[in-house]
Amino acid sequence: MISRRPLAARATLRLAAVMALAVTLLSLGAMALQYRLVEARLMQAQRALLSADLDGFAALYDQRRIIALRQAIDYRAAAATGGEMLLLLDRNGTVLAGTRGGWPEGLQAEGDSFAVEPARAFSEAGTRWLAVARDLPGGFPLLVARSLQPVDDTLAAMRRGMLALLAAMLVAGGVVGWLAARSVMGRIGRLNDLADRVAEGALDARLPGPRSPDEFGLLETHVHGMLDRIQNLNRATHRLSDTIAHELRTPLNRMLLKLSRIEGQEDLAADLRAEMRQAIRMFDSLLDISRAEADQGSGGGLVPVDLSAVAGEVWELYEPLAEDKGLDAQALIAPGLRVLGDRNLIAQLLSNLLDNAIKYCAKGDLLTLTVAEAGDSILMRVADTGPGLPADMRGAAFERFVRADRDRGIKGHGLGLALVRAIAARHGARLTLPEGNTGFTLEILWPRLQQSD
Amino acid sequence: MDERILIVEDDAETAAAVRAVVEGMGCSVDHCDTLDAGIAAATSTPYKVIVLDRMLPGGDGVEAMARIRAGGSTALILILSALGRAANRVEGLEKGADDYLPKPFEPDELRARVRALLRRGTMQVLDNDLLVFGDLEIRLKARTVHVKRTHVAVSPKEFELITYFARNAGQVVTRMQLLENVWNLHFDPGTNVVDVHVGRLRRKLEEAGSLAIQTARGEGYVFAPLPGSPG
Numbered sequence: 111m112i113s114r115r116p117l118a119a120r121a122t123l124r125l126a127a128v129m130a131l132a133v134t135l136l137s138l139g140a141m142a143l144q145y146r147l148v149e150a151r152l153m154q155a156q157r158a159l160l161s162a163d164l165d166g167f168a169a170l171y172d173q174r175r176i177i178a179l180r181q182a183i184d185y186r187a188a189a190a191t192g193g194e195m196l197l198l199l200d201r202n203g204t205v206l207a208g209t210r211g212g213w214p215e216g217l218q219a220e221g222d223s224f225a226v227e228p229a230r231a232f233s234e235a236g237t238r239w240l241a242v243a244r245d246l247p248g249g250f251p252l253l254v255a256r257s258l259q260p261v262d263d264t265l266a267a268m269r270r271g272m273l274a275l276l277a278a279m280l281v282a283g284g285v286v287g288w289l290a291a292r293s294v295m296g297r298i299g300r301l302n303d304l305a306d307r308v309a310e311g312a313l314d315a316r317l318p319g320p321r322s323p324d325e326f327g328l329l330e331t332h333v334h335g336m337l338d339r340i341q342n343l344n345r346a347t348h349r350l351s352d353t354i355a356h357e358l359r360t361p362l363n364r365m366l367l368k369l370s371r372i373e374g375q376e377d378l379a380a381d382l383r384a385e386m387r388q389a390i391r392m393f394d395s396l397l398d399i400s401r402a403e404a405d406q407g408s409g410g411g412l413v414p415v416d417l418s419a420v421a422g423e424v425w426e427l428y429e430p431l432a433e434d435k436g437l438d439a440q441a442l443i444a445p446g447l448r449v450l451g452d453r454n455l456i457a458q459l460l461s462n463l464l465d466n467a468i469k470y471c472a473k474g475d476l477l478t479l480t481v482a483e484a485g486d487s488i489l490m491r492v493a494d495t496g497p498g499l500p501a502d503m504r505g506a507a508f509e510r511f512v513r514a515d516r517d518r519g520i521k522g523h524g525l526g527l528a529l530v531r532a533i534a535a536r537h538g539a540r541l542t543l544p545e546g547n548t549g550f551t552l553e554i555l556w557p558r559l560q561q562s563d
Numbered sequence: 564m565d566e567r568i569l570i571v572e573d574d575a576e577t578a579a580a581v582r583a584v585v586e587g588m589g590c591s592v593d594h595c596d597t598l599d600a601g602i603a604a605a606t607s608t609p610y611k612v613i614v615l616d617r618m619l620p621g622g623d624g625v626e627a628m629a630r631i632r633a634g635g636s637t638a639l640i641l642i643l644s645a646l647g648r649a650a651n652r653v654e655g656l657e658k659g660a661d662d663y664l665p666k667p668f669e670p671d672e673l674r675a676r677v678r679a680l681l682r683r684g685t686m687q688v689l690d691n692d693l694l695v696f697g698d699l700e701i702r703l704k705a706r707t708v709h710v711k712r713t714h715v716a717v718s719p720k721e722f723e724l725i726t727y728f729a730r731n732a733g734q735v736v737t738r739m740q741l742l743e744n745v746w747n748l749h750f751d752p753g754t755n756v757v758d759v760h761v762g763r764l765r766r767k768l769e770e771a772g773s774l775a776i777q778t779a780r781g782e783g784y785v786f787a788p789l790p791g792s793p794g
Contacts, residue, residue: 352618352646355645355646355647355648356618356645356646357645358645359645359647359665359666359667360574360577360645360666362666362667363574363577363645363666363667363668364574364576364577364667365667366667366668366669367576367577367580367667367670370669370670370671383669386667388753390647390667391751391753394647394648394750394751397648398648398649398650398750401648401650423746423747426720427746427748427756427760428756430759430760430763431754431755431756431759434759452650454649454650454653454748454749454750455649455650457748457750458649458748458750461748461750461752465752465753465754465756469754
């Protein structure tokens with residue numbers, strides 16, 4: 111079975127991360143917009159306060175010029191809370207009135223009116239100020255500024271809040287995403303597990319429990335419907351092959367019985383009998399191939415089998431045949447190698463391979479049967495130094511009824527290798543034709559059954 | 564041989580052929596053409612052998628064997644069926660059949676199989692060890708074969724082969740019977756693989772002076788060692 115767990119966990123994690131990231135990005139965008147709006151609003155308020163101050167100073171200046179302005183600034187400076195900066199100098203740069211002793215470095219006076227624009231932001235000792243610096247007529251520099259500290263404090267608090275909120279959203283998004291993804295992946299995982307079981311041959315596997323009334327439930331219902339249909343077709347195929355066997359063998363049986371009553375033409379009767387037997391054998395092979403293919407991947411009916419012992423028995427059966435034909439035959443069979451299998455089918459497979467090898471080889475050829483441990487598998491190799499497969503047949507050697515033209519004179523129907531392949535597949539064994547060898551070599555890798563199994 | 568044999572077979576022609584074979588062996592025959600009638604007959608009359616079809620009106624003969632056994636029948640069961648593939652045979656034998664002959668069958672082979680069943684357990688065993696057929700002796704414990712007191716070197720498989728022949732002495736033994744009983748293989752390899760083994764055994768016996776194994780017309784072999792056989 112294919113383990114999908116780590117895969118599913120990775121997919122869940124990925125989906126959760128994407129969802130969390132999406133939520134976070136959206137929130138980040140919304141917060142950035144909100145931040146800009148608040149910042150603009152706060153700056154606007156500071157600007158309004160500054161504008162009000164300037165309007166007041168302008169009114170006093172209109173009445174009594176610098177004197178009134180100086181008095182007003184003195185008065186304001188005495189009550190200053192630190193949130194404002196006021197300064198009036200004379201033409202020599204001497205402080206006439208203000209909250210500080212000198213003109214801030216780097217700040218240029220612009221214009222000579224009391225308009226709030228242009229205003230400049232500047233920093234001093236870690237505090238930002240929004241300042242209006244003017245050079246009043248007669249050479250009196252005036253500075254009116256408001257601290258941007260409350261704005262900065264508010265924005266900093268807001269940033270801290272936003273950061274905390276973002277972190278919380280990232281975590282919440284991750285958790286919610288994980289839960290949602292886990293639920294989705296769980297539903298998909300159930301279907302994947304079902305598909306695995308079906309692929310292994312359990313056509314009757316179904317998902318337990320009630321169907322949910324959503325798309326997943328609908329998908330499960332569809333999959334179940336599909337499996338029911340496949341199972342019915344499979345059953346019908348099995349029934350059909352049994353029925354065909356019955357319906358065709360019965361008339362053949364009658365023919366054979368009638369043949370036994372014919373007297374005086376024994377040779378003809380024997381020929382007919384032989385032909386009928388050939389037809390039945392071919393028919394049996396076809397049914398065996400179909401059955402083995404239908405059961406492919408299904409563990410049902412397979413039991414622990416000592417592959418070494420079966421190979422030894424079949425070898426013992428065929429060795430005299432090889433010897434009689436003058437072949438040099440050898441078997442290298444490691445003992446005690448077990449597989450989950452059907453003894454009779456394995457014997458049939460090996461019998462087909464050895465029979466083929468002996469049939470096509472000539473006197474002096476070497477025939478070798480090897481059964482050896484190969485890691486988690488068991489390697490079975492039947493190799494001969496006979497004529498081998500014609501190059502153009504390699505791809506089709508395992509198809510039914512495929513025979514090389516040169517072999518038309520040799521008895522057979524071209525079903526032997528097709529049956530070998532079907533039986534190997536029934537056992538989950540991998541079959542290969544290694545290239546580069548002289549003669550014919552066929553290798554089968556059987557899944558090994560461990561002693562503890 | 565006055566044994567009672569039951570034939571459960573729905574095809575009239577096959578049933579007639581089976582009847583002809585077993586009546587020819589001197590047995591008395593009953594015939595049923597449905598499964599239920601067959602089970603009723605099998606459980607009410609002591610038959611020696613039941614020749615049972617599969618795919619009968621009423622069900623599968625193989626599935627019915629348990630009911631026949633449960634009904635108290637001790638008859639030996641020969642399944643005679645169109646389901647003749649290796650898997651079918653193994654299934655039938657595993658579910659309790661004593662023998663399994665696929666259709667189409669040769670009357671000779673059916674005769675051989677029924678005889679083998681009728682003679683099952685009747686082999687003459689002297690001293691629980693020694694089987695003697697004229698000049699030919701088979702020692703079961705020592706697993707040795709002797710012809711006219713001379714040891715014949717046989718391989719383990721050849722010993723099993725001659726033992727199976729001896730158990731069915733005088734009867735036609737088919738190649739398929741040999742494959743099934745000596746090699747425990749339930750498929751027809753379609754080659755002369757059995758002939759080669761029997762040929763080797765036969766040569767060894769002949770070299771020692773015994774013509775015990777004869778080729779039977781058509782289907783197989785007969786183990787017929789005669790007292791004072793030539794050689």
